[in-house]
Amino acid sequence: MPGSAVSYFSVLLGIFAKGLTAVIQTQQTVMAAVGDKASLHCQLMETKDVRQVTWQKISPRGDANVAIYNKRFGETVNSGFKDKVEFEDAGLQNSSIVIINVMEQDEGCYLCLFNSYPEGALTGRTCLQVYELHQPVLHVRGLNSTGEVVVSCSATGRPAPTVTLRATQADRNLTDYDNVSVSNTNGTVTVTTTAVLSALHVNSTQVGCRVGVLSGPQIEVLETIPGLKPTSADDSDDDVNVHVVSRRHLYSLVPVLLLIISVAAVIVVRFRRETHTSLTHKEPQRDEMPGNTLKAESSLLTHENMELRKRTPPEGRQPNSNSNSPSAPARFVLD
Known part of the structure; x- marks a missing residue:
């Protein structure tokens, strides 16, 4: 009986608390x-x-x-x-x-x-x-061997965030999904989702990454993938366009090459003229060489020897010992 009374009191207390x-x-x-x-x-x-x-x-x-x-x-x-x-x-x-x-x-x-x-x-x-929830990071790895683009998105949050990849255009398909979760020491979780973008064309394509935690607001980032390599039969047409563009670039370079050749020719002509002029100015200086100097000195010595010969008497005529003294007066002897 006391036990039943306690149970009844507990039920009443629960109803009262619930009502309050x-x-x-x-x-x-x-x-x-x-x-x-x-x-x-x-x-x-x-x-x-x-x-x-x-x-x-x-x-x-x-x-x-x-x-x-x-x-x-x-x-x-x-x-x-x-x-x-x-x-x-x-x-x-x-x-x-x-x-x-x-x-x-x-x-x-x-x-x-x-x-x-x-x-x-x-x-x-x-x-x-x-x-x-941190800002997601969207990566585009580029074209692989099959002409497809590998797209991955990473987001860190607590609890583990949801990561969703999508293509903004209706004719683009994301396939081969792969999800990897890594627990961090601070209690957060990093989730990385990877997918392959197929059905590529020349036109640019946008891919989006949307992340969220529980029922909180979601964050989305977008990235444009320009210049995708085509996978259809239009490859040949694009190759022709590439060759045409290359030829146009080559034709545009011809005037530049001609100008460079002309400038080089002018520089060579001017250099040759300056070299010839410098050699012509140096020719009069040949008289100053050691050989010409010896000839001049030899002619000078010959002239001096001739002067000495004029001044020296012949060997048969001996000069008077008193030739250098003044002449003595003549003496007259009376017989």
């Missing part, structure tokens, strides 16, 4: 990306004599008071949540708080307690789920 919870309207799960803001809202659906609204965060170590709005003292944010939480709507029937710069440690469930008289605390519950 139903009085408060709130969002069961709120999602926010890392670095964004998260708004938690509670609304009392019945008119009650509420004296105070208290926000708490559920923790394994015990519920912690986050913020309080009192009819008499106004708004108060707990010291452990300052610069992190602020009131968005401070009221006794509606209450909202905003978590700024959401981080992983902010994830969890929060309680909003409407302390009324005489019912006591009417409690609502809402949970914050934090996700992380």
Whole structure:
């Protein structure tokens, strides 16, 4: 009998608690990306004599008071949540708080307690789920041996993001999908999806990569693949066009080559003229060579020898010893 009474009391308590919870309207799960803001809202659906609204965060170590709005003292944010939480709507029937710069440690469930008289605390519950999603990276590896393009896209998030590749044009097909997931040390997961783009033509094609986490907003990036190699019978026509373009380029180079040859010819002619002129100016200087100098010195010595011969008497005539002295007066002898 006592056991049945306890069970009956527990059932009544559960119904009463469920009824009190139903009085408060709130969002069961709120999602926010890392670095964004998260708004938690509670609304009392019945008119009650509420004296105070208290926000708490559920923790394994015990519920912690986050913020309080009192009819008499106004708004108060707990010291452990300052610069992190602020009131968005401070009221006794509606209450909202905003978590700024959401981080992983902010994830969890929060309680909003409407302390009324005489019912006591009417409690609502809402949970914050934090996700992380980074900008995806789209790679195009280029044409392979079969004339197809290999496209891959990588995205990192928490929890594991979904990665979807698509071609923007209806006649393009993406086949041979391959997905690889790698868990990182910070709790995030990197997912890489690879596919092959077939049915290629000369016209440009756009491929897109769309990523998302849970029910949060999705991110999409696009990339254009220009100048794809054709796989149809139009290859021969394109080869002809390539040859025509090459000939046009060759014809455009002929005037340039002629100009270069003309300039080179002018430079060679001027160089030869300058060389001939310099050699002509150097010819008069040959008289100054050592051989000509010896001839001049020899002629000078010959002239000096002739002068000496004129001054020297012949060997048969001996000059008077007194020839150099003045002549003596003539003497007359009387007999």
